[in-house]
Amino acid sequence: MINEVPIILFVPIVAGILAWVLDVKGVRELIGLAGAVIPVAYLIKVYPTVADGKSITYALTLGSFNMSFTLNTMTWYFAIIGAVLGLTMALGMVSTAKSGYNWLFALMSFTAVLGVFTAQDFVSFFLFWELMTFASFMMVLKYNRHASLKYFILSVIGAYAMLLGIALVYARTGALDFATISQVFAKDAQLTGLSGMGYHATLTFSRTDMILLFTFFLTAFGVKAGAFPLHVWAPDAYSETDQSYTTFFSGVLSKAGVYGIFYVLLMMMGAKLYFSLGTFHGHPLFLYIIAWIGAITVVVASFLAVLQEDLRKLLAYSSVGQVGYILLAIGTGTALGFSGALFHVLSHAIFKGLFWLVTAAVILRTGKTRFEDFGGLAEKMPITFAMGLVAVLSLAGIPPMAGFASKWLIYEAAIQAHMPLVAGAIFLGSALAFAYVVRFLYSLWFGQRPSDLDDVKEAPAPLLVGMGILGILNIVFGIAPGLVVEYINKLFRKPVITGNYYKMITPNGTYNALSVTLVLIAGIVIAGLLYVYGARARKVPVTDTYQSGNPVTEEYNLSIRRNFYRPLAEALDFWLKYSWDRFYERLGQLSEDFADVLRKSVYNGNVQSYSWYLAIVLLILALWGVL
Amino acid sequence: MNFDVRLVLEVIGMLLYATFMGFIFMGIERKAMARIQRRVGPPIYQPIIDTLKLLGKKESISHGFIYDFGPIFALGASITALLFLPLANFQLFSSNADLIVVAYLLEVPMLGIMLGAMSSGNPYSALGVQRGLLTMVAMQLPYGLAIIAIVQHFGTFKLGEIVALQQVHGWSILVPALLLAMIVFDIVFQAMIGLEPFDIITAPAEISMGPMLEYGGKQAAILFTQHAVQLFAETAFFAILFLGGASNLLELLIKQIAVLFIAIFVASIYPRFTIDQAAKFFWKWPTIIGIIAVLLTV
Numbered sequence: 001m002i003n004e005v006p007i008i009l010f011v012p013i014v015a016g017i018l019a020w021v022l023d024v025k026g027v028r029e030l031i032g033l034a035g036a037v038i039p040v041a042y043l044i045k046v047y048p049t050v051a052d053g054k055s056i057t058y059a060l061t062l063g064s065f066n067m068s069f070t071l072n073t074m075t076w077y078f079a080i081i082g083a084v085l086g087l088t089m090a091l092g093m094v095s096t097a098k099s100g101y102n103w104l105f106a107l108m109s110f111t112a113v114l115g116v117f118t119a120q121d122f123v124s125f126f127l128f129w130e131l132m133t134f135a136s137f138m139m140v141l142k143y144n145r146h147a148s149l150k151y152f153i154l155s156v157i158g159a160y161a162m163l164l165g166i167a168l169v170y171a172r173t174g175a176l177d178f179a180t181i182s183q184v185f186a187k188d189a190q191l192t193g194l195s196g197m198g199y200h201a202t203l204t205f206s207r208t209d210m211i212l213l214f215t216f217f218l219t220a221f222g223v224k225a226g227a228f229p230l231h232v233w234a235p236d237a238y239s240e241t242d243q244s245y246t247t248f249f250s251g252v253l254s255k256a257g258v259y260g261i262f263y264v265l266l267m268m269m270g271a272k273l274y275f276s277l278g279t280f281h282g283h284p285l286f287l288y289i290i291a292w293i294g295a296i297t298v299v300v301a302s303f304l305a306v307l308q309e310d311l312r313k314l315l316a317y318s319s320v321g322q323v324g325y326i327l328l329a330i331g332t333g334t335a336l337g338f339s340g341a342l343f344h345v346l347s348h349a350i351f352k353g354l355f356w357l358v359t360a361a362v363i364l365r366t367g368k369t370r371f372e373d374f375g376g377l378a379e380k381m382p383i384t385f386a387m388g389l390v391a392v393l394s395l396a397g398i399p400p401m402a403g404f405a406s407k408w409l410i411y412e413a414a415i416q417a418h419m420p421l422v423a424g425a426i427f428l429g430s431a432l433a434f435a436y437v438v439r440f441l442y443s444l445w446f447g448q449r450p451s452d453l454d455d456v457k458e459a460p461a462p463l464l465v466g467m468g469i470l471g472i473l474n475i476v477f478g479i480a481p482g483l484v485v486e487y488i489n490k491l492f493r494k495p496v497i498t499g500n501y502y503k504m505i506t507p508n509g510t511y512n513a514l515s516v517t518l519v520l521i522a523g524i525v526i527a528g529l530l531y532v533y534g535a536r537a538r539k540v541p542v543t544d545t546y547q548s549g550n551p552v553t554e555e556y557n558l559s560i561r562r563n564f565y566r567p568l569a570e571a572l573d574f575w576l577k578y579s580w581d582r583f584y585e586r587l588g589q590l591s592e593d594f595a596d597v598l599r600k601s602v603y604n605g606n607v608q609s610y611s612w613y614l615a616i617v618l619l620i621l622a623l624w625g626v627l
Numbered sequence: 628m629n630f631d632v633r634l635v636l637e638v639i640g641m642l643l644y645a646t647f648m649g650f651i652f653m654g655i656e657r658k659a660m661a662r663i664q665r666r667v668g669p670p671i672y673q674p675i676i677d678t679l680k681l682l683g684k685k686e687s688i689s690h691g692f693i694y695d696f697g698p699i700f701a702l703g704a705s706i707t708a709l710l711f712l713p714l715a716n717f718q719l720f721s722s723n724a725d726l727i728v729v730a731y732l733l734e735v736p737m738l739g740i741m742l743g744a745m746s747s748g749n750p751y752s753a754l755g756v757q758r759g760l761l762t763m764v765a766m767q768l769p770y771g772l773a774i775i776a777i778v779q780h781f782g783t784f785k786l787g788e789i790v791a792l793q794q795v796h797g798w799s800i801l802v803p804a805l806l807l808a809m810i811v812f813d814i815v816f817q818a819m820i821g822l823e824p825f826d827i828i829t830a831p832a833e834i835s836m837g838p839m840l841e842y843g844g845k846q847a848a849i850l851f852t853q854h855a856v857q858l859f860a861e862t863a864f865f866a867i868l869f870l871g872g873a874s875n876l877l878e879l880l881i882k883q884i885a886v887l888f889i890a891i892f893v894a895s896i897y898p899r900f901t902i903d904q905a906a907k908f909f910w911k912w913p914t915i916i917g918i919i920a921v922l923l924t925v
Contacts, residue, residue, distance in 0.1 A: 427771025523703030534845025542748025
């Protein structure tokens with residue numbers, strides 16, 4: 001029997017290399033598309049196996065390292081999200097990618113992400129993690145050097161933190177495979193629990209070790225997930241690349257960080273962290289910290305998203321904010337919260353993926369990115385607009401869309417976990433989400449159209465297909481959230497959320513998506529009847545409006561393009577003075593200046609001064625040796 | 628869902644009743660405001676006449692599909708929100724969705740109105756959209772805190788259970804923490820139904836009705852109807868959360884009118900905030916009171 005795992009893992013990268021080597025227009029697109037379709041097909045093929053709770057493992061020996069990859073109930077969930085988004089990315093890239101370079105690195109990160117999701121030991125996890133960083137860095141580097149370097153530096157910090165964490169685990173356990181390490185942690189957690197009751201035991205990991213491990217891994221995964229205050233790379237990197245690739249970059253790569261927190265911090269070390277770090281007001285301390293990081297990320301990123309003037313930046317900040325929701329849901333520490341987080345991983349991937357594809361189409365057709373240059377595109381790109389509207393409804397959490405189903409679970413989880421202030425952050429965050437999606441709607445699609453956009457055409461077919469896939473998924477999972485919830489219940493091996501395909505029942509709440517849909521449709525029909533009853537409407541252009549008796553000429557564009565939310569900026573002026581991004585930039589500038597000073601004064605290229613340094617060092621060594 | 632005849636009749640009856648009462652509420656609002664300002668004011672059925680007149684107009688204009696769809700979507704969403712509330716002895720669909728869903732559904736109509744307003748291309752409408760969303764951003768934090776306090780106190784999200792618990796243990800506002808939550812909710816409520824000091828969205832004297840500006844004829848009639856249904860649903864929502872719900876429609880009506888009058892009295896005293904003042908206000912006192920309320924109910 002052929003093992004499916006290596007095919008799923010390595011087909012994309014092989015296709016990427018082929019596309020890069022051949023680099024013939026038409027051929028590279030076909031190869032790339034095939035490389036993205038095959039993993040999806042195989043993942044669907046193995047669904048019955050993983051849904052049964054069985055797993056498929058593939059082992060690979062590389063030098064002295066044994067690497068193993070597994071598809072099981074947990075990893076399949078993340079892998080299929082990654083693969084579907086990868087497919088839509090490939091569809092988008094057929095239209096937007098201009099060279100084999102893009103195909104190579106986009107598909108390389110596809111393989112890398114699947115590797116991260118399926119890895120069963122720290123060696124392969126780390127290797128694929130770095131491959132993922134490298135490939136996405138190369139994708140940004142081609143478009144903007146500054147943004148890519150910022151991304152790279154923060155990623156390197158994350159990678160070092162992870163390496164330190166892995167080293168610490170290895171030093172204490174002598175193992176690198178997840179199974180053994182999990183066992184050690186579980187046993188150690190039990191002993192810690194016992195020693196809390198006065199029973200003395202020799203622990204493998206001390207409290208300090210656990211604090212260090214928590215910090216290291218949280219930094220590593222936080223960078224990738226874009227958690228506050230490590231989020232600063234994300235807005236630049238997400239916007240300065242091929243927008244079709246961002247579908248995957250923001251939809252899936254950020255989920256690698258979430259997956260890491262889920263898998264390493266929670267499933268592997270969760271119990272041990274709980275016993276070692278203790279609780280805070282009844283919440284496990286380590287989860288409480290994650291919940292607050294999530295809440296702050298939601299609020300800060302959403303506020304910044306509202307105030308952006310660039311389409312890509314707005315969506316990038318919004319991505320950061322939405323990942324904040326996932327972290328927050330994990331932080332509630334209840335099965336309901338984990339379910340909400342896992343569901344939001346899916347729904348964020350599909351609605352934000354859709355957003356980025358719409359953006360890719362708009363940028364492809366207009367070549368503009370700033371809100372002030374857009375307007376009135378709804379008439380020119382009606383299908384793209386409809387898809388954008390689906391994405392907007394889903395992100396804003398309008399029932400019955402997938403975005404609402406997952407957000408609803410997060411609300412319930414956060415309030416039931418008695419984290420009122422954290423839950424308050426979700427309320428604020430979703431109002432802000434409303435505000436920024438309306439900015440997206442208004443500036444792009446409505447109002448007067450600048451005259452240079454008069455001959456814009458509808459998006460190309462492959463992009464539309466990609467959008468169609470994601471749009472349909474948004475609606476299907478919105479009306480039938482049970483499809484997702486049923487699978488998530490399998491992960492917990494118990495029904496956390498009951499109900500049926502259309503209905504979700506938590507211990508204290510219900511949401512019947514189908515009935516909401518039907519009633520909404522009925523309501524719209526009633527309103528529609530009123531509309532039909534009235535007299536026929538005469539169509540007039542958007543320039544023919546009421547202007548207080550002060551008609552202006554048609555050349556004057558009356559749409560509000562710049563600083564749409566200026567009053568908010570005024571209300572927030574105190575807070576906007578502080579910026580982590582500027583802080584890091586200043587830090588970077590300082591170290592550059594310092595290096596400059598060093599270069600000018602110390603490394604001045606003068607042989608005589610170098611010999612002096614040598615003499616001084618030798619002298620110090622000699623003294624040290626004598627002492 | 629069972630499509631039994633009784634439920635369908637109840638829904639139709641409730642829709643007619645709510646629309647009618649909503650229009651009467653709008654009339655009461657105008658009449659009471661006029662009496663406070665020592666004017667005679669229009670008769671309280673005036674909004675119904677206005678709406679019928681608008682619906683009967685021989686011609687209306689349209690700026691495109693979304694422009695027409697916006698009001699229709701808004702009315703549809705208002706009707707949806709209404710039907711998921713347990714209204715007195717009529718449970719309707721309320722067992723199918725809980726507090727969070729209803730709180731969201733009550734905000735959806737706003738998106739419909741915004742959608743239509745934005746596509747009209749009128750700069751005043753765009754200003755209204757901006758103001759509407761910023762008001763929503765401003766009020767959402769205290770609003771959320773008030774809702775969280777309710778849920779934490781009763782330990783359930785189901786509106787039916789919240790009403791039942793209040794009927795056993797007394798109204799929410801008899802609990803000190805929930806009284807604080809009610810104060811917060813009432814301040815937010817002023818913005819939800821668009822009355823002073825938070826009538827920033829429509830601000831007739833500044834941006835001539837904002838989002839509604841371009842609408843006339845049948846679309847305006849739909850928006851009027853939407854406002855009526857929304858007003859009924861929101862006052863009922865208030866009564867359900869804080870005033871013990873109701874066991875019959877008359878009791879509910881009395882509570883709704885009480886809520887409405889408080890809103891009218893506040894509205895006729897205070898002038899309008901500017902949008903940044905409103906944001907700063909909402910993030911100060913209501914938020915602080917809200918935080919106290921949620922911490923007391925943890």
